[in-house]
Amino acid sequence: MQRWTISVDDDLAEDFDKFVESKGYSNRSEAFRDLVRKELGQSEIDDGKTKWCVATVSYIYDHHERMLANRLTQLQHDHHDVATASQHVHLDHDNCLETVILKGRLDEVRACADAIISQTGVRHGNVHIVPVEMKKEKYVRASHGHGHVHFQPKT
Numbered sequence: 001m002q003r004w005t006i007s008v009d010d011d012l013a014e015d016f017d018k019f020v021e022s023k024g025y026s027n028r029s030e031a032f033r034d035l036v037r038k039e040l041g042q043s044e045i046d047d048g049k050t051k052w053c054v055a056t057v058s059y060i061y062d063h064h065e066r067m068l069a070n071r072l073t074q075l076q077h078d079h080h081d082v083a084t085a086s087q088h089v090h091l092d093h094d095n096c097l098e099t100v101i102l103k104g105r106l107d108e109v110r111a112c113a114d115a116i117i118s119q120t121g122v123r124h125g126n127v128h129i130v131p132v133e134m135k136k137e138k139y140v141r142a143s144h145g146h147g148h149v150h151f152q153p154k155t
Helices: 012-023 028-048 068-078 106-117
Strands: 052-062 083-090 094-103 122-134 152-154
Touching: 012 028, 028 122, 052 068, 052 106, 068 083, 068 094, 068 122, 094 106, 106 122
Parallel strands: none
Antiparallel strands: 052 094, 052 122, 083 094, 122 152
């Protein structure tokens, strides 16, 4: 581990300390490391350097929308190799919140997320993508005809 010394103006230091406290970090270093990881990961995604990722897609929809629930379920089945889990929550009489966990190649994950969020009747869709590294030695060819990739988070 390396130790760095940085200089920041007083206002920025005060704002950062408030951020550290509000997020529950035990110290500035942990908060700084998380911010750097987040920015470096986003930069890798933006620059096209990330091949593999995990993601969550959260969206709200009106379950009365004609055939929408069926279309959303079908999309998850169509992307069964990417859509690994989902959670469905009833918000009120009309609205549902659904969160789907995706994993796989970045282009496939984005395609699945875009297909879900772009459905007529889906509102407030949000995608959160986290780059991961694939452990190639953990690639498992299953007896049912397709492989499974095991991931490790970027550190």
